[in-house]
Amino acid sequence: MEDSTSLSDWLDRHHVDIVRTFATTLDGVGVGKYVHRNKFASTLPRGHAISDMAAAMDLAGTPHLTFWHEDRQPAFGDIYLRPDLTTLISDGTDSNLGHCICDFVDAAEQPSSLCSRSLLRHLTNDLADRGYQMKVGIELEFFLFQDSYDALRRRQYRHLNPVTQSHHSNVYLVRNAYPATSYMREVISRLEWKGVHWEAWNDEAATGQFELNLEPTHPVAAADNVMRTRQIMYEVAHDMDLAVTFMAMPRTGIGNGMHIHHSLADVEDRPLFHDQTTNGRSTTMEQWLAGLVTTMPGAVSMLCPSINALRRLKDFAAAPTTSHWGEDNKTASLRTMSSSSHSTRIEHRLAAGDANPYLALAVIIAGGLAGIDQQLVPPEPFDGIAWGLPKHYDRLPDTVPAASQALLDDALLSEQLGTDLVEYWTKSRRQEWLLFHREGGDPDSPDISQWEYERYFDLI
Template sequence: MLTSTELAALREQLSGVVEIECVTADLNGIPRGKVMTVESFLSGRRLQLARGVLLQCVMGGYPAPRFYGSDDGDLVLNAVPGQVHVLPWSKPLRALAICDADELTGQGSGLSTRNLLKRVVARYRAKGLEPVVATELEFFIFDRHGDPRQPFQPPVGVDGRRESGFSAFSVSSGNGLRPFFEDVYRCMDAVGIPRDTFMHEMGTSQFEINLIHGEPLLIADQTFLFKHLLREVALQHDLLAVCMAKPLAHTAGSSMHIHQSVVDPKGQNIFTAENGAATPAFYQFIAGQQACLAGFTLLFAPNINSFQRLCNPYASPNNACWSYDNRSAGLRIPASGPEARRVENRLPGADANPYLALAASLAAGLHGLERQLQPSEPVTGEVEASPELLLPDSLQEALRRLRGSRQAREAFGEEFIDGYLACKALELSDFLGEITPWERRVLSTQI
């Protein structure tokens, strides 16, 4: 909850703003909340939201009320200090506040993915440790159109052509998107999201942005806000920003790789010893990831489309092998100096909820640290994962593995895991209730 001093500073910051979007991430990472007047916000009036909203399915609808309280009571949305932003793309001027979703008693809700991440970070801090993370988010930019039955198309470039897939790592402005990206950068600066590198990725009209490493809650907030910003700015340029895991067939999917390290109270990386060698903690962290990734896959690959991305074993490895600088392993150790030794989790897709993906990855590493687990041998070359290191390859299998994951229930609680499973089962059922164009095109004339 904001203090009187923080509210006074906000009063000056929000001068000229009429409305403020008070939002929190639901289980899918979608901003949910209410819009209130700035006067009401600054007055400290309590803003409440139905508990069930945090378990809303991507297609709308909710699981049975027993998963969020039979009376569907309210939660309180409390603005996070430092995460109230005037939105530079909004006319008339609006602001946005990222909020915690708390129970009426004041404790963080067990259904809030932001609160789940806070709990995991608190477990590290209880041991005198601080996790440090960075996200790399890939996304596609397409022409805007209103017919979801038609394939996505890249925008027409300044040369009058649509990009055809030969522009990976190009810095040319031939695709005509430079004005759009200049606007994205301007808006990132305005809301305080620093960026590291930006590049054209492997896919047609696919791009990647790397955010600066930092404290997990801050990085999750920035990633959450960036995805919202990206879509809003794209619409103003008559474009469509898509963070699906696999929006185009025969094209690389979009990931949200997570880089992870842990520092001690002196700020020293616990993965590196004084002589520069890897420490036992480094290997234990990797082993924890290996032990948990199969059970946690649905938290990193939350949609039916997520598993389309994982069909490509090189660009999107669906294994829990680890390697030194090998992108075909699910856990990669990037080339770096000893002080920057870190573990990259390559499983999460761009469609993953950043709060939940970071919470799950860090909880997995902590599982290894607490139990002093030992990893498998690192792999080299083309990876052929052993059966115990293969991850679920379908939403159905991921549901089954999460349902049986003792580690997930210990890390995130029965309430959240049961509600998450119920929501994902509904989404799968809704998908299976439709007949795809492939079925009509191929099977209608052959069977």
């Protein structure tokens, strides 16, 4: 779909009578409505109304009542979901249903400062203004369990039975992947129908953990694809009486990450990260990299947004614990691959599986842009194992207050993301932290708490 004038034709041709709108809250969950096609069309371009609560509520449905933003409505009044018609697609499984991704806007159609998708588009436009375009390929890690969500809820998420053959923590085992093939076949069928292009999937390091790699595309589309993929995977699991989760740590040990491969190109799609006259890395790439390293402590809050996500930051558990970078170093936060002109890129390995992909990409672009604007120089690459290091090596913040403080202290990120969004976000994290402690979470227990399962397992 290109514009609203051809909307009616498009809906007719695709036999779509109902459009499901979908916008992403700061917490990274989808909200929207099933809207009759006439209503969908008649409310364009602003879109249909939805209560402000949808965008200002935590994962357990508690409204944000202990902090405020000027873009909130005075008494839970309406905001709007403005459809991005370029994302309108038909469902493929439900013959009368279409889907459209939306942005949160106010009555005057101004994007909400609390809309992470609008923020990402704004930063992507900043990149374009400088003559850059970004390509992003995202790897989604997830756990698949043999029981339905209902069954798991009934037994309070105890005795999770992974869909797997071996109960050892191998990786890439074809025999472990096989029990998941019928599930993944259906997932892939629905992804392809909806135009979400994928590259590969495989068994991952934890028991019952798998990874799906999405094809590189521009940042907003990449984040849209993550949200669509998570929703599709949830729906297939629901339909097959299985349970999938992107919760960062549904079990102790190795958790779910969301690795973000990315590179810059110019407006004519010529790669800008490679320079064969040096070590393979261009000045642009080194400055971008330096910006990411510099802002890494501040970025933790958005890349690892929950207490559960911060549990993942343990040495020798596949997640980074320091802000090091290194060439093809999978123990570092930033893994560079600089050998070929067309595939030179950075793999950002910090984001947890439960991160809001729009915010995750926004904070990465903010860091990279800061590096270019300030012409920062990266530290030397780290070519050792970046885990189990002596105490004098700075570790990334691994508590909610420390991560929030690092973000508040990061002037470079605040400048790019907006001080008011950063403040609102950190206050929402304070609410998460307070509720965890006051409602029964135990920070000293290595076990995942009931509070975390009930809050994250089904929704993320």
